[in-house]
Amino acid sequence: METTLVPHSTVPNLFSQYRLGAAFDEMFAEPGRPRSHYQTLFQRLQGIAPEEFRRRKTMTDLSMLQDGCGFTVYRQEEGIERVWPMDPVPRIVPASEWLHIETGLVQRLTALNLFLKDVYHEQKILRDGVIDARLVYEGQFFRHEFVGAKVPKDIYIHICGTDLVRDDTGNYLVLEDNGRTPSGVSYMLQNRQVLKRVFPQVFEQYDVRATDDYPAALLDVLRFIAPNRQHEPTIVLLTPGIFNSAYFEHTFLAQRMGIELVEGRDLVVDRNRVFMRTTHGLAHVDVIYRRVDDDFLDPLTFRTGSTLGVAGLVNAYRAGNVSLANSIGTGIADDKGIYPFVPDMIRYYLSEDPILDNVETFRPLVKSHLSHILANLDKLVVKTVNESGGSGMMIGPHSTAAQRAEFHDLVRARPRDYIAQPTIQLSQHPTFVDGHLEGRHVDLRPFVLCGEKITIVPGALTRVALPRGSLVVNSSQGGGSKDTWVLADDRLRQTAEPRLARI
Amino acid sequence: MLSRVADALFWMSRYLERAEHVARLLDVCFHSEIDLHGVISGPHELQWTALATILQLPPRMPRGDGQPHATLGRSLAFDTENPMSIISCISRARYNARSIRGTINSDIWKELNKLYWQLSDDAFCREAQQSPHEFYSAVETGSHLVQGVCDATMIHNEGWQFIQLGKYLERADKTLRILDVQYHLLHQSMDPDDLPLSNLLWAGVLRSCHAYEAYQGLYVGRVEPERVVEFLLMHPGFPRSVLFSLEVAARSLSEIEAAGGGREASKAARILGRVLNDLRYAEADQIIHGDLHGFVSSVLERCAQASSAVQLQYALR
Numbered sequence: 001m002e003t004t005l006v007p008h009s010t011v012p013n014l015f016s017q018y019r020l021g022a023a024f025d026e027m028f029a030e031p032g033r034p035r036s037h038y039q040t041l042f043q044r045l046q047g048i049a050p051e052e053f054r055r056r057k058t059m060t061d062l063s064m065l066q067d068g069c070g071f072t073v074y075r076q077e078e079g080i081e082r083v084w085p086m087d088p089v090p091r092i093v094p095a096s097e098w099l100h101i102e103t104g105l106v107q108r109l110t111a112l113n114l115f116l117k118d119v120y121h122e123q124k125i126l127r128d129g130v131i132d133a134r135l136v137y138e139g140q141f142f143r144h145e146f147v148g149a150k151v152p153k154d155i156y157i158h159i160c161g162t163d164l165v166r167d168d169t170g171n172y173l174v175l176e177d178n179g180r181t182p183s184g185v186s187y188m189l190q191n192r193q194v195l196k197r198v199f200p201q202v203f204e205q206y207d208v209r210a211t212d213d214y215p216a217a218l219l220d221v222l223r224f225i226a227p228n229r230q231h232e233p234t235i236v237l238l239t240p241g242i243f244n245s246a247y248f249e250h251t252f253l254a255q256r257m258g259i260e261l262v263e264g265r266d267l268v269v270d271r272n273r274v275f276m277r278t279t280h281g282l283a284h285v286d287v288i289y290r291r292v293d294d295d296f297l298d299p300l301t302f303r304t305g306s307t308l309g310v311a312g313l314v315n316a317y318r319a320g321n322v323s324l325a326n327s328i329g330t331g332i333a334d335d336k337g338i339y340p341f342v343p344d345m346i347r348y349y350l351s352e353d354p355i356l357d358n359v360e361t362f363r364p365l366v367k368s369h370l371s372h373i374l375a376n377l378d379k380l381v382v383k384t385v386n387e388s389g390g391s392g393m394m395i396g397p398h399s400t401a402a403q404r405a406e407f408h409d410l411v412r413a414r415p416r417d418y419i420a421q422p423t424i425q426l427s428q429h430p431t432f433v434d435g436h437l438e439g440r441h442v443d444l445r446p447f448v449l450c451g452e453k454i455t456i457v458p459g460a461l462t463r464v465a466l467p468r469g470s471l472v473v474n475s476s477q478g479g480g481s482k483d484t485w486v487l488a489d490d491r492l493r494q495t496a497e498p499r500l501a502r503i
Numbered sequence: 504m505l506s507r508v509a510d511a512l513f514w515m516s517r518y519l520e521r522a523e524h525v526a527r528l529l530d531v532c533f534h535s536e537i538d539l540h541g542v543i544s545g546p547h548e549l550q551w552t553a554l555a556t557i558l559q560l561p562p563r564m565p566r567g568d569g570q571p572h573a574t575l576g577r578s579l580a581f582d583t584e585n586p587m588s589i590i591s592c593i594s595r596a597r598y599n600a601r602s603i604r605g606t607i608n609s610d611i612w613k614e615l616n617k618l619y620w621q622l623s624d625d626a627f628c629r630e631a632q633q634s635p636h637e638f639y640s641a642v643e644t645g646s647h648l649v650q651g652v653c654d655a656t657m658i659h660n661e662g663w664q665f666i667q668l669g670k671y672l673e674r675a676d677k678t679l680r681i682l683d684v685q686y687h688l689l690h691q692s693m694d695p696d697d698l699p700l701s702n703l704l705w706a707g708v709l710r711s712c713h714a715y716e717a718y719q720g721l722y723v724g725r726v727e728p729e730r731v732v733e734f735l736l737m738h739p740g741f742p743r744s745v746l747f748s749l750e751v752a753a754r755s756l757s758e759i760e761a762a763g764g765g766r767e768a769s770k771a772a773r774i775l776g777r778v779l780n781d782l783r784y785a786e787a788d789q790i791i792h793g794d795l796h797g798f799v800s801s802v803l804e805r806c807a808q809a810s811s812a813v814q815l816q817y818a819l820r
Contacts (some may be wrong), residue, residue, distance in 0.1 A: 066617050067609065242602050251604030262603030279509045279661065279817045281764035366725050 023425035104356030116156035142333025166427035186249035211459035215256035221451030233286035269312030363413035515599035516669030522592035526642035618645030675748035771812035
């Protein structure tokens with residue numbers, strides 16, 4: 001059922017064409033009635049003429065372009081720069097919801113790190129039959145070379161970008177744990193800066209929690225895992241280089257943390273110690289925040305032809321002379337084949353019930369699941385276990401008969417390689433499209449840091465699927481992003497006194 | 504500091520300075536072409552030939568529709584295939600800056616990035632065809648902005664010294680080439696008694712080095728070739744003279760060496776030291792009335808040697 005929110009009038013209004021659909025709407029409880037935490041924002045937006053809003057949107061884009069907040073997409077041989085569009089309507093997460101997300105993620109990451117320590121050492125969870133050992137051994141991201149290796153402080157995942165979505169009742173569900181080299185945090189920080197610059201008025205009367213602490217918090221984690229030494233550790237960020245799609249983020253974080261941004265060719269390993277080449281000779285490196293995937297990290301251990309990493313790095317790591325974040329082999333924890341078992345892990349290691357639910361997941365390996373999947377291909381999302389970034393998947397309701405036939409055969413032939421989930425609608429959020437606001441689907445990626453303790457900077461990246469009806473929020477596939485506000489207190493400030501007056 | 508980063512800072516700065524010089528040379532060419540129409544008739548190859556020689560363009564000038572001058576002007580402004588073009592220089596400066604965004608601060612990047620996007624904007628370039636001066640002055644202003652932000656916001660540490668080194672080696676190089684080519688050309692082709700014409704052309708030489716107003720502050724009357732040469736070669740306080748540029752370059756080099764705790768002067772420092780001696784103690788008259796071309800070439804040659812020695816020593820490639 002679709003209803004128009006605001007009666008048509010002669011005065012142009014941003015919401016004049018806004019419609020609610022089947023999905024949970026972040027702003028509206030029902031037509032024309034915003035949820036309490038959106039009330040003030042809604043009123044403010046209603047007072048802004050679409051033309052004025054368009055002007056601010058243009059300022060946002062220009063600001064992003066000039067700051068160089070681009071990502072690189074590949075077309076033919078040359079990478080071209082694109083700006084990741086930011087939508088100026090912020091997404092608001094009330095304090096009570098944030099508390100739920102925060103405790104849920106702390107619990108989840110605690111379990112994931114225990115799981116990684118376990119599968120790379122004693123493998124109790126496999127021997128106890130909670131998880132089928134073959135799922136681990138045959139997982140593309142399980143590093144057999146790393147079984148038995150000790151990692152600093154037993155932390156494997158230091159930085160995790162977990163993707164959450166909301167079902168049609170608004171319940172938060174974990175869609176994916178990104179525990180390898182998750183990106184996007186720079187946009188979380190940058191979006192706030194840009195929105196404050198171009199739209200300061202929308203912040204009035206909201207107590208939005210600051211996110212600026214993230215680089216310092218990340219640096220704390222990196223310091224915490226440094227090999228035991230007397231001196232202040234030398235920490236570097238290892239980037240694949242200027243052509244990597246997340247290069248902007250690498251430079252951004254290196255600069256905010258005040259650490260050196262290095263490429264593989266800047267590093268050299270000598271007698272199991274890592275050095276960087278400087279203008280005055282070699283300088284010792286203690287901790288590497290690496291944004292290079294396992295496969296490319298060390299041509300001596302992994303992919304031999306790679307020039308992105310450093311020969312000998314893995315041995316230096318094993319020897320305990322250098323620390324890596326994230327550790328090697330964390331990909332098995334965010335493997336889609338392992339994902340359905342995370343709630344079991346939480347029960348197994350922590351004896352607690354999961355606070356955040358998974359999206360219901362069917363595994364073709366289970367007979368009853370297989371028949372359910374094959375009978376409902378038009379309703380399910382089928383994903384390959386080893387792909388990320390929205391490729392290698394089929395969204396049933398948006399698929400063609402030919403695609404369904406293809407996946408029918410694929411799932412039967414290689415049941416281990418696929419999972420299927422009901423098509424989650426994803427919540428929708430007012431988003432500026434063609435001169436007015438329309439509902440677009442969003443997800444939520446908070447960034448979890450695991451060091452001395454597990455912390456989450458109060459904020460997240462909200463990705464938004466810009467094409468109408470699209471459920472794919474990835475930046476490479478027509479997505480945008482939004483500033484995401486975590487509120488300090490759900491009660492709105494009572495006075496309408498503007499902030500500036502108090503300075 | 505990482506060698507790769509030092510290299511990128513050095514080249515970012517050199518390319519930016521180069522773009523500024525190309526823009527100014529083009530601007531002067533267009534202006535003097537207009538001026539010359541009123542003074543002498545016939546084709547005005549002179550300035551364009553000088554431009555091509557200063558920038559060491561291949562002998563065959565780009566040709567296309569319309570006048571070759573306009574074609575050369577367009578090529579030097581917009582042609583991404585032409586390595587000397589403004590857009591090539593700016594995009595290489597930006598490429599280098601981009602590879603070290605963790606090191607330079609966001610304001611430096613923002614100014615350089617803004618300049619790049621402005622010059623890449625089709626509408627802006629179309630307008631620039633109509634009034635080239637706007638285009639050139641955007642480049643010049645953009646370059647000054649980036650340089651200004653570097654000086655005003657960076658810690659004047661090793662990285663900043665590499666920026667200085669790149670900038671001043673490039674500036675000395677261009678000033679030397681302008682002097683060399685123009686002096687030769689103007690002497691060869693001009694009636695020494697035609698004072699208004701001489702004044703016009705030598706003022707152009709000064710403008711090419713952004714030195715016209717500074718020169719006028721010192722000397723009254725018509726522009727005199729000998730004074731121009733002396734001023735551009737060895738004025739100790741003019742920040743675009745060869746002497747000044749190489750003094751700064753040498754100082755930056757010794758700061759960089761000091762940062763590494765080195766006690767012996769490097770090869771590059773020794774080369775620069777000798778060139779500076781020649782410049783500091785030279786008699787302007789003797790150079791000008793003797794072998795100016797020989798003197799300038801020898802300075803140029805040794806600047807190039809110093810530049811290579813720096814790159815070798817700091818393993819910049």
